Amino acid sequence: MITGASSGLGEEMARQFAAKGRNLALCARRTEKLEKLRDELLAKHSGIEILIKPLDVNDHDAVFTVFRAFRDELGTIDRVIVNAGLGKGQPLGTGYFYANKATAETNFVAALAQCEAAMEIFREQKAGHLVVISSMSAYRNLGKNTTTYAATKAGVSALAEGIRADTAGTPIRVSTILPGYIRSEMNEKVKNTPLIVDTVKGVTSMVSAIEKERATADCPSWPWTVIGFAMRNLPLGIVKKLS
Numbered sequence: 001m002i003t004g005a006s007s008g009l010g011e012e013m014a015r016q017f018a019a020k021g022r023n024l025a026l027c028a029r030r031t032e033k034l035e036k037l038r039d040e041l042l043a044k045h046s047g048i049e050i051l052i053k054p055l056d057v058n059d060h061d062a063v064f065t066v067f068r069a070f071r072d073e074l075g076t077i078d079r080v081i082v083n084a085g086l087g088k089g090q091p092l093g094t095g096y097f098y099a100n101k102a103t104a105e106t107n108f109v110a111a112l113a114q115c116e117a118a119m120e121i122f123r124e125q126k127a128g129h130l131v132v133i134s135s136m137s138a139y140r141n142l143g144k145n146t147t148t149y150a151a152t153k154a155g156v157s158a159l160a161e162g163i164r165a166d167t168a169g170t171p172i173r174v175s176t177i178l179p180g181y182i183r184s185e186m187n188e189k190v191k192n193t194p195l196i197v198d199t200v201k202g203v204t205s206m207v208s209a210i211e212k213e214r215a216t217a218d219c220p221s222w223p224w225t226v227i228g229f230a231m232r233n234l235p236l237g238i239v240k241k242l243s
Contacts, residue, residue, distance in 0.1 A: 001025035001070055001077050003057060003114060004084030006033035008184035009133065012203040013081065018045045020211075025070040025077065027055035028084070049074075057084045057110035067117035079129040080118035081210070082111050082156075089148040100148040107152035108159075115159060119172075127171040131210050132160040136180045136224055139231040140239055153178075164215060176216045177206050180224035195223065 002017075004010040006028035014026055018041040026034055034052040041050055051073055055066045071077050086106045090096035115130065122128030137150035138157040157176050164174035181195050182202030202220060209217035218224040231239055 001027075001067070001079065001118075002081045002083055003027055003055065006030040006037065009179065009182065009199070009203055009206070010081075010083040011037060012199050013083070013207060015041065016203060016207045018048055018050070021045070021048060023049040023074065025051045025053075025074060027053045027066055027070075029054065029056050057114060058105055060110070060113040063110070063113045064117045064120075067114075067121060071121050076125060077118075077121055077128065079131060079210075080114070080121075081131040081133065082114045082118070083133045084110065084114070085133070085152075087149055089145050091144055092147055103148045104152055107149065108155045111152075111156045112159065115163060119163065122172050129173045129175065129210075129213055130160070130163060131175045131177060132156050133206075134160070134176050134178045136178050136218065136228060136231070138178060139228050140236070142240055173213045175210060175214055177209055177219060178217065178224070178228070179206060179219050180227065182206075182219075195227075 002010050002013055002024070005014050005026035007030070010028070014024055014037060018024060024041070026037065028034055031052065031054045034054075038050045038052050042048070051070060053066050053069065055062055057063055067077075067080070084106065086103045088099050089103045090099055092100065111132065115132070118128070118130050122130065134157045135150070135153040137146055138153035141147060141150040141154070157178070160174050160176040167174060179202060181197065183196055183199050197220060205220040206217075209219055218228045
């Protein structure tokens with residue numbers, strides 16, 4: 001199951017998991033894009049089952065309803081990828097609280113609702129794989145337009161770690177995926193970004209880490225594992241100059 005599957009990283013993950021023969025449960029706000037994606041994937045991979053449902057993850061009651069409906073229709077959900085998110089924001093105190101609030105609500109509170117709904121199912125099944133899509137920005141908050149975004153990604157990384165601690169020693173697995181600069185709808189207007197990779201290459205790295213059920217993964221691993229180490233350990237002033 002993938003939330004935010006109508007575009008960007010979620011859409012490409014759906015393509016790559018479909019190619020691996022996985023049945024899919026896809027949800028997003030834009031159902032017309034989900035329908036188009038479903039038709040595309042079924043035309044290429046006729047042996048799989050694809051269910052789609054509309055979902056605004058900020059409607060928390062709907063999150064639980066949709067997750068349970070997918071589980072009831074499929075009989076079980078083996079993996080939930082908490083992917084839906086926003087990238088907008090501005091420096092605090094500059095008059096854009098509405099944008100920062102929307103990012104905080106979608107990227108953290110709505111992610112919390114998705115994790116709750118997924119874990120409810122996994123605890124009942126006594127098995128499952130929860131995947132939280134975080135960001136390399138979770139390692140260090142470099143301010144400016146990413147201030148709130150980075151804070152939410154640090155929050156969801158910590159949330160996933162707590163769930164991982166709770167489920168240690170059980171058949172429930174929890175993965176935190178931390179993408180670096182991967183081209184997507186969220187950043188398509190950003191030009192001249194250093195180290196950015198195209199969507200297919202970036203998502204291939206993400207899918208590989210997810211399939212291995214890694215606890216945490218910087219994606220793509222090169223150069224982001226090295227960059228992540230530097231972000232965590234160098235003084236903030238140096239990290240800001242490198243960004």
